[in-house]
Amino acid sequence: MADHHEHHAPTGWRRWLLSTNHKDIGSLYLWFSFAMFLVGGLLAMVIRAELMYPGMQVVDPDFFNQMTTTHGLIMVFGAVMPAFVGLANWMIPLMIGAPDMALPRMNNWSFWILPAAFSILIGSVLMSAFGPGNPPAPNFGWTFYAPLSTTYGPASTDFFILSVHLMGISSIMGAINVIVTVMNMRAPGMTMMKMPLFVWTWLITAFLLIAVMPVLAGAVTMMLTDRHFGTSFFDAAGGGDPVLFQHIFWFFGHPEVYIMILPAFGVVSAIIPTFARKPLFGYASMVYATASIALLSFVVWAHHMFTVGMPLAGMLFFMYMTMLISVPTGVKVFNWVATMWRGSLTFELPMKWALAFVILFTIGGLSGLMLSITPADFQYHDSYFVVAHFHYVLVSGAIFSMFAAVYYWLPKWSGVMYDKFWGEVHFWSSLISVNLLFFPMHFVGLAGMPRRYADYALQFADYNWWISIGAFWFGISQLFLLWVLIKACFLKKGEKATDEVWEGAEGLEWTVPSPAPFHTFDTPPVVK
Amino acid sequence: MSEKTTSYYVPDSSPWPLLGSVGLFLIAIGGGNYLQQSTSKVANDGTMGGIVLTIGVLWMIGVMFMWWRDTIKESIGGLHSEQMDRSYRQGMLWFIFSEVMFFGAFFGAMFYARWLIVPWLGGEGTGAMTHELLWPDFQAMWPVTTTPDGRTTQAMGAWGLPMINTAILLTSSVTLSIAHHALLAGDRAKVLWAQGITIILALIFTGVQGYEYVHAYRDLGLTLEAGIYGSLFFLMTGFHGIHVVIGSLFLIVTFFRVLKRHHMDGNNFAWEAAAWYWHFVDVVWLFLFITVYWL
Numbered sequence: 001m002a003d004h005h006e007h008h009a010p011t012g013w014r015r016w017l018l019s020t021n022h023k024d025i026g027s028l029y030l031w032f033s034f035a036m037f038l039v040g041g042l043l044a045m046v047i048r049a050e051l052m053y054p055g056m057q058v059v060d061p062d063f064f065n066q067m068t069t070t071h072g073l074i075m076v077f078g079a080v081m082p083a084f085v086g087l088a089n090w091m092i093p094l095m096i097g098a099p100d101m102a103l104p105r106m107n108n109w110s111f112w113i114l115p116a117a118f119s120i121l122i123g124s125v126l127m128s129a130f131g132p133g134n135p136p137a138p139n140f141g142w143t144f145y146a147p148l149s150t151t152y153g154p155a156s157t158d159f160f161i162l163s164v165h166l167m168g169i170s171s172i173m174g175a176i177n178v179i180v181t182v183m184n185m186r187a188p189g190m191t192m193m194k195m196p197l198f199v200w201t202w203l204i205t206a207f208l209l210i211a212v213m214p215v216l217a218g219a220v221t222m223m224l225t226d227r228h229f230g231t232s233f234f235d236a237a238g239g240g241d242p243v244l245f246q247h248i249f250w251f252f253g254h255p256e257v258y259i260m261i262l263p264a265f266g267v268v269s270a271i272i273p274t275f276a277r278k279p280l281f282g283y284a285s286m287v288y289a290t291a292s293i294a295l296l297s298f299v300v301w302a303h304h305m306f307t308v309g310m311p312l313a314g315m316l317f318f319m320y321m322t323m324l325i326s327v328p329t330g331v332k333v334f335n336w337v338a339t340m341w342r343g344s345l346t347f348e349l350p351m352k353w354a355l356a357f358v359i360l361f362t363i364g365g366l367s368g369l370m371l372s373i374t375p376a377d378f379q380y381h382d383s384y385f386v387v388a389h390f391h392y393v394l395v396s397g398a399i400f401s402m403f404a405a406v407y408y409w410l411p412k413w414s415g416v417m418y419d420k421f422w423g424e425v426h427f428w429s430s431l432i433s434v435n436l437l438f439f440p441m442h443f444v445g446l447a448g449m450p451r452r453y454a455d456y457a458l459q460f461a462d463y464n465w466w467i468s469i470g471a472f473w474f475g476i477s478q479l480f481l482l483w484v485l486i487k488a489c490f491l492k493k494g495e496k497a498t499d500e501v502w503e504g505a506e507g508l509e510w511t512v513p514s515p516a517p518f519h520t521f522d523t524p525p526v527v528k
Numbered sequence: 529m530s531e532k533t534t535s536y537y538v539p540d541s542s543p544w545p546l547l548g549s550v551g552l553f554l555i556a557i558g559g560g561n562y563l564q565q566s567t568s569k570v571a572n573d574g575t576m577g578g579i580v581l582t583i584g585v586l587w588m589i590g591v592m593f594m595w596w597r598d599t600i601k602e603s604i605g606g607l608h609s610e611q612m613d614r615s616y617r618q619g620m621l622w623f624i625f626s627e628v629m630f631f632g633a634f635f636g637a638m639f640y641a642r643w644l645i646v647p648w649l650g651g652e653g654t655g656a657m658t659h660e661l662l663w664p665d666f667q668a669m670w671p672v673t674t675t676p677d678g679r680t681t682q683a684m685g686a687w688g689l690p691m692i693n694t695a696i697l698l699t700s701s702v703t704l705s706i707a708h709h710a711l712l713a714g715d716r717a718k719v720l721w722a723q724g725i726t727i728i729l730a731l732i733f734t735g736v737q738g739y740e741y742v743h744a745y746r747d748l749g750l751t752l753e754a755g756i757y758g759s760l761f762f763l764m765t766g767f768h769g770i771h772v773v774i775g776s777l778f779l780i781v782t783f784f785r786v787l788k789r790h791h792m793d794g795n796n797f798a799w800e801a802a803a804w805y806w807h808f809v810d811v812v813w814l815f816l817f818i819t820v821y822w823l
């Protein structure tokens with residue numbers, strides 16, 4: 001061939017800044033999200049330091065609000081979502097036998113938009129903490145309800161709006177890339193119903209992303225014009241309605257929470273069969289359950305707004321739909337348990353994290369079910385009970401599944417086994433502290449402690465002290481992970497990993513060497 | 529005709545994605561800063577922001593130009609396999625879907641305003657006390673020509689210019705289809721005149737729309753500040769208008785590529801993508817015409 005393309009790996013800064021390689025871009029995403037996880041974690045430490053004792057001691061209330069706001073935003077958009085995109089980048093081409101993502105340059109663009117977006121957001125936090133005159137960062141909660149974010153939003157809100165636009169562009173392009181890769185790049189013989197469940201869950205997640213990120217963009221655009229161009233979308237005096245903001249936001253927001261959990265389902269569905277040495281129980285039902293969760297997630301959004309004053313019929317509709325969504329979720333939990341049933345189980349670290357996920361996520365699902373009962377939610381809404389609910393599904397759910405994924409695939413990425421000792425320390429330390437941190441929140445929430453306040457009534461003092469201890473402990477525990485990662489990725493110290501890594505592992509990713517070479521599946525494998 | 533490769537083409541490293549992110553960053557910080565001039569919260573006349581914003585926009589145009597130049601080179605260099613072509617096509621369709629959802633947010637807001645907010649503000653349902661206590665004089669109606677706090681405007685009629693514009697846009701879709709058939713049949717002259725007419729119609733549409741805005745502001749008192757009706761009217765038709773401009777540019781580019789004898793050999797992804805985009809813009813307009821202007 002005249003125009004032969006040598007596929008050599010670029011080196012130095014060009015390799016990382018100008019990459020078109022799914023593995024390198026995947027690594028960039030993963031490290032970026034880990035960095036955001038630590039930054040967001042630091043903000044949470046400020047929150048918990050203030051709440052350790054009743055009364056005001058560390059920060060002033062406005063700064064406290066900025067902490068809850070930016071903690072939530074950074075964790076959702078900076079830590080959890082990019083982590084899963086990074087995983088998708090690394091694993092989907094390997095799992096379906098593709099040479100790369102379908103649109104490699106756009107892939108790199110999706111990534112590099114994120115540092116731009118988050119330097120703006122984090123910049124406003126730094127300005128608020130250290131800048132001249134301490135101009136406040138966004139302080140209206142991660143849900144940025146109007147009119148807090150329109151009429152009363154600080155000047156940084158505009159930068160926040162534009163950075164949300166950037167995050168949206170990044171997510172949409174990333175999602176388009178995933179869908180096109182899955183639909184168009186599968187190796188011969190890799191039919192849809194043979195795809196690993198992680199690929200399925202990401203395919204559906206990507207659909208959700210493309211469907212709802214533009215709606216979020218619409219919401220922030222209306223905010224922007226309300227703030228600066230005199231429109232009245234969220235202003236009743238002009239015929240608009242602040243509640244309209246909540247509807248638009250949650251039409252995005254509820255599918256968004258599934259965007260953060262469906263890939264986690266995929267990860268766990270990959271890990272449990274490996275360490276149970278049994279194929280996944282009910283593969284097809286898993287696919288259908290994922291799809292029905294995704295579809296239902298479009299018609300439950302107003303369960304976040306039961307107390308806003310909706311017509312009764314609306315409340316009933318959203319209550320029943322929300323309850324319905326627990327059914328496919330229950331199917332999944334059942335299938336994971338059934339996979340383990342009579343398997344020859346071993347409990348390596350990925351399996352430990354996956355098991356912790358199944359149990360703790362289920363607790364979060366159950367508190368969700370309690371919240372879905374409209375009259376009960378009137379009591380629980382905006383209390384620490386809600387905070388407990390979503391941290392169980394997001395921290396001990398989504399983030400634990402990320403940890404599981406990291407321990408599971410790290411040998412494939414780095415070529416060496418993780419440090420087992422510090423890995424175990426990381427696991428047990430996180431497991432105990434995460435429960436110390438979030439379980440008591442159920443109690444203080446049910447007893448009436450509201451969320452998003454810098455202070456609380458005296459009767460909540462004891463629990464809050466323990467919660468803060470759990471928080472600091474959990475925060476410090478993540479440094480063990482940092483060490484495990486540095487050791488495997490940079491020092492390359494550890495037992496050399498085999499190609500298969502795990503005895504019971506199945507899938508194309510285990511047929512390539514460890515570490516996976518720069519280019520894999522240049523000629524597609526044939527799947528039987 | 530160029531020879532096509534069979535293996536999937538994974539491009540070498542490229543500077544444009546990174547530079548594109550720099551461009552977006554400049555737009556975001558420049559735009560954010562520029563907006564501050566209209567608030568009393570910070571002392572800032574927005575000049576700095578305006579400059580950065582302008583640089584960012586120009587920068588982005590440059591990046592897009594260079595990036596697409598690369599892909600066009602690859603395309604005519606025969607590096608795009610059929611599989612690659614499918615990737616581009618599917619990518620474009622999903623991009624259009626995301627645009628549909630963006631408009632969906634505004635349509636949703638409009639129906640929510642018409643069917644729920646305005647009747648409630650007028651005292652229906654659970655809104656009785658809001659109405660009684662805050663704005664007892666407000667009358668529920670659509671379009672909201674008098675807002676609860678008393679701002680007034682006139683509604684934009686459907687049967688004058690908007691009607692003509694609808695006809696123009698629909699005709700442009702027809703001429704574009706003629707061009708498409710000619711493209712598939714390899715009749716280059718016919719592609720050029722049919723696509724040329726499409727582009728002219730597109731420009732007329734934009735001109736008429738601009739005139740309509742002037743009319744709205746000058747004669748009807750219909751402005752962005754005129755309450756929910758003006759907000760929805762200008763954002764919905766405005767975003768549509770922006771999409772018309774982008775679609776027109778897209779059509780103009782592929783027109784010149786046909787002039788340079790691209791696209792005639794079946795290697796026509798970009799041409800068809802532009803056409804899909806144009807039909808999408810057209811369909812959005814139909815919904816706009818029915819729901820914003822007419823009903």
Ligand code: HEM
Pocket residue numbers: 143257258260261303304322323325326329364365366367368369371372373377380381382386389390393394397398
């Ligand atoms: C069994 C399924 C679930 C049900 C029935 C459910 C139900 C609910 C309800 C009713 C609320 C509103 C509570 C209130 O504000 O009063 C809520 C809040 C929330 N849920 Fe869930 N949920 C479920 C699963 C999940 C999952 C899987 C995630 C994310 C991974 C999630 C994340 C959240 C978040 C982030 C909030 C709080 C949003 C905020 O106000 O800041 N939920 N959930």
Ligand SMILES: [Cu+2]
Pocket residue numbers: 253254257300301303304
């Ligand atoms: Cu929800």
